[in-house]
Amino acid sequence: MKDQPPSSITDNQSELLLLVTGGTLDKNYNALSxxxxxxxxxxxxxLSQANASLHSVQTLMLKDSLDMTQADRKTIAEACIKAxxxxxxxxxxxxxxxxxxxxxxxxxxxxxxxxVLTGAMRPFMLGDSDASFNLGTAxxxxxxxxxxxxxxxxxxxxxxxxxxxxxSLGIFERLRR
Amino acid sequence: MKDQPPSSITDNQSELLLLVTGGTLDKNYNALSxxxxxxxxxxxxxLSQANASLHSVQTLMLKDSLDMTQADRKTIAEACIKAxxxxxxxxxxxxxxxxxxxxxxxxxxxxxxxxVLTGAMRPFMLGDSDASFNLGTAxxxxxxxxxxxxxxxxxxxxxxxxxxxxxSLGIFERLRR
Amino acid sequence: MKDQPPSSITDNQSELLLLVTGGTLDKNYNALSxxxxxxxxxxxxxLSQANASLHSVQTLMLKDSLDMTQADRKTIAEACIKAxxxxxxxxxxxxxxxxxxxxxxxxxxxxxxxxVLTGAMRPFMLGDSDASFNLGTAxxxxxxxxxxxxxxxxxxxxxxxxxxxxxSLGIFERLRR
Amino acid sequence: MKDQPPSSITDNQSELLLLVTGGTLDKNYNALSxxxxxxxxxxxxxLSQANASLHSVQTLMLKDSLDMTQADRKTIAEACIKAxxxxxxxxxxxxxxxxxxxxxxxxxxxxxxxxVLTGAMRPFMLGDSDASFNLGTAxxxxxxxxxxxxxxxxxxxxxxxxxxxxxSLGIFERLRR
Numbered sequence: 097m098k099d100q101p102p103s104s105i106t107d108n109q110s111e112l113l114l115l116v117t118g119g120t121l122d123k124n125y126n127a128l129s130x131x132x133x134x135x136x137x138x139x140x141x142x143l144s145q146a147n148a149s150l151h152s153v154q155t156l157m158l159k160d161s162l163d164m165t166q167a168d169r170k171t172i173a174e175a176c177i178k179a180x181x182x183x184x185x186x187x188x189x190x191x192x193x194x195x196x197x198x199x200x201x202x203x204x205x206x207x208x209x210x211x212v213l214t215g216a217m218r219p220f221m222l223g224d225s226d227a228s229f230n231l232g233t234a235x236x237x238x239x240x241x242x243x244x245x246x247x248x249x250x251x252x253x254x255x256x257x258x259x260x261x262x263x264s265l266g267i268f269e270r271l272r273r
Numbered sequence: 274m275k276d277q278p279p280s281s282i283t284d285n286q287s288e289l290l291l292l293v294t295g296g297t298l299d300k301n302y303n304a305l306s307x308x309x310x311x312x313x314x315x316x317x318x319x320l321s322q323a324n325a326s327l328h329s330v331q332t333l334m335l336k337d338s339l340d341m342t343q344a345d346r347k348t349i350a351e352a353c354i355k356a357x358x359x360x361x362x363x364x365x366x367x368x369x370x371x372x373x374x375x376x377x378x379x380x381x382x383x384x385x386x387x388x389v390l391t392g393a394m395r396p397f398m399l400g401d402s403d404a405s406f407n408l409g410t411a412x413x414x415x416x417x418x419x420x421x422x423x424x425x426x427x428x429x430x431x432x433x434x435x436x437x438x439x440x441s442l443g444i445f446e447r448l449r450r
Numbered sequence: 451m452k453d454q455p456p457s458s459i460t461d462n463q464s465e466l467l468l469l470v471t472g473g474t475l476d477k478n479y480n481a482l483s484x485x486x487x488x489x490x491x492x493x494x495x496x497l498s499q500a501n502a503s504l505h506s507v508q509t510l511m512l513k514d515s516l517d518m519t520q521a522d523r524k525t526i527a528e529a530c531i532k533a534x535x536x537x538x539x540x541x542x543x544x545x546x547x548x549x550x551x552x553x554x555x556x557x558x559x560x561x562x563x564x565x566v567l568t569g570a571m572r573p574f575m576l577g578d579s580d581a582s583f584n585l586g587t588a589x590x591x592x593x594x595x596x597x598x599x600x601x602x603x604x605x606x607x608x609x610x611x612x613x614x615x616x617x618s619l620g621i622f623e624r625l626r627r
Numbered sequence: 628m629k630d631q632p633p634s635s636i637t638d639n640q641s642e643l644l645l646l647v648t649g650g651t652l653d654k655n656y657n658a659l660s661x662x663x664x665x666x667x668x669x670x671x672x673x674l675s676q677a678n679a680s681l682h683s684v685q686t687l688m689l690k691d692s693l694d695m696t697q698a699d700r701k702t703i704a705e706a707c708i709k710a711x712x713x714x715x716x717x718x719x720x721x722x723x724x725x726x727x728x729x730x731x732x733x734x735x736x737x738x739x740x741x742x743v744l745t746g747a748m749r750p751f752m753l754g755d756s757d758a759s760f761n762l763g764t765a766x767x768x769x770x771x772x773x774x775x776x777x778x779x780x781x782x783x784x785x786x787x788x789x790x791x792x793x794x795s796l797g798i799f800e801r802l803r804r
Binding site: 142143145146147148150151217218223224225226228229230231232233235236237239240241248249250251252253266267 | 319320322323324325328394395400401402403405406407408409410412413414416417418425426427428429430443444
């Protein structure tokens with residue numbers, strides 16, 4: 097902790113970048129096809145609901161996380177490296193969120209950034225969703241955490257190397273209890 | 274920071290207490306009277322939506338914060354002092370949220386607790402609300418902050434003595450820019 | 451019935467006029483004032499949700515029906531008289547909906563029109579509302595009824611002179627059982 | 628018209644039966660599977676929102692209408708025949724709603740009933756849905772129509788033998804313009 101510059105823990109949200117990659121959070125129902133699909137990100141609407149609209153939002157892709165490839169993860173990592181902001185929140189599908197977290201943690205160029213991944217179990221546009229709560233936790237974790245890669249789900253901040261999705265319960269859990 | 278015990282910054286949410294005092298967040302529309310009223314708190318429903326249901330929830334009162342008295346603030350402070358939990362989130366009306374934050378900050382018995390107040394500009398039950406986002410930020414701030422009294426609104430964590438509500442914009446701002 | 455022209459009972463909705471006068475149906479929560487207020491009508495959004503967008507929509511006023519005067523009722527009657535359409539649905543506050551229905555029924559110039567008043571007990575924009583259901587019943591009653599003045603609430607079509615609002619239950623009832 | 632018994636056009640809703648067969652209207656998102664699924668019908672909740680709770684509700688099946696067989700249609704017809712009520716509303720998937728309407732229209736035992744089929748393009752539980760509007764139109768059409776089999780969608784009442792679904796637009800249209 098003593099090696100961190102004081103600015104690494106700050107409330108200043110103006111420097112936060114929101115990277116959108118898709119996932120359940122951004123899906124919506126297509127009434128013509130009867131399928132859940134991506135059209136555009138709803139992150140700006142979520143930030144606007146909370147009057148938290150100072151953040152930069154960049155849509156990298158809109159993908160189901162089961163369809164994400166290592167090439168996609170490289171794209172995400174490069175966007176994080178290029179970002180002027182030190183604090184980055186990434187919205188991501190839950191099924192491979194931990195894989196992307198591991199990938200980012202392994203990038204030495206990202207050692208001086210705070211990166212927080214989050215997502216949702218129910219799409220924002222379908223109501224009764226966990227999306228806004230989770231986005232709130234991720235933004236706050238990005239504001240208050242030391243450099244590193246984290247996941248926030250279920251109101252908990254997890255370290256990238258100490259978390260897995262419990263698919264039968266639909267929640268995230270620590271590996272080490 | 275060096276004087277803080279290690280447990281003061283932790284992800285362990287099981288020790289978090291949610292104190293409900295009312296405010297816009299918990300109001301709902303009464304179809305018979307045509308008025309916004311309190312019936313019961315919706316905090317458990319909000320936590321359940323996010324699968325973040327491990328928290329203890331205690332309803333102290335359901336009051337519009339404009340109706341809050343110093344006696345009410347004393348009740349809130351006493352509940353915080355009695356709480357077994359070190360981390361406490363308080364849902365509160367936005368109009369006098371800073372007054373209650375000042376009151377709690379002035380209690381020497383609360384110096385070893387993390388207390389985060391939050392609320393909403395639009396009731397949770399009316400849809401398109403900031404309530405879930407704000408509750409997410411408050412829980413994460415309680416998990417990640419050093420001892421002290423804070424307000425989280427608009428995705429920002431404010432110190433109790435450095436925040437005011439801008440009533441014409443409907444947002445919270447720092448006193449010192 | 452034999453005096454009615456055949457066109458008085460038809461499915462042709464293209465000739466239906468929707469007159470907006472306000473009422474709970476169109477209120478929304480103002481986050482700055484903390485009050486329920488009118489900004490604009492949500493009738494087009496309701497029709498669009500149902501892909502029933504062929505109707506003409508005309509906003510006459512946005513008033514709480516408790517504030518409606520006889521001058522307002524005259525304005526509504528004149529709009530009905532001037533309307534090219536034979537079928538007219540009027541959205542209206544529930545508290546004086548029956549007064550306006552009586553006023554319109556007493557206009558001999560409206561004897562060759564179908565006029566259906568409806569409203570809502572909970573605003574459309576607050577979710578969990580009866581507004582869309584009620585608008586659906588009113589449009590269908592306008593399409594299928596003989597000339598006359600009606601109210602549709604709670605899935606029932608009432609004659610203008612055989613209905614009252616039961617304010618303690620929040621429902622509409624017939625005078626003659 | 629003169630051959631109809633007076634009871635065939637009435638506002639008395641207490642004799643209306645609501646038969647649930649499934650369809651998009653009753654689907655919901657399963658957060659664990661990420662799929663749209665049936666759990667139970669939401670028709671009682673829709674009626675309750677509109678304070679129109681006097682109807683009898685009977686769930687026959689919860690099926691995507693693309694999966695409906697002739698055996699299912701026979702089950703629906705038998706339920707209509709057995710029903711004590713003369714007025715029947717059937718919620719049904721939109722893709723084969725016209726097939727079921729044709730099937731029912733061909734049943735001579737149903738010649739003295741009013742049967743109205745309706746459904747939704749977007750599930751009720753996903754918000755921004757056409758379900759409540761459509762249910763309102765169907766109940767009103769059942770209350771106001773002469774004996775026969777009808778479909779109500781998009782605010783229009785269609786005769787069973789004069790309607791098709793335009794799948795590219797997501798609306799229902801008359802065959803004969």
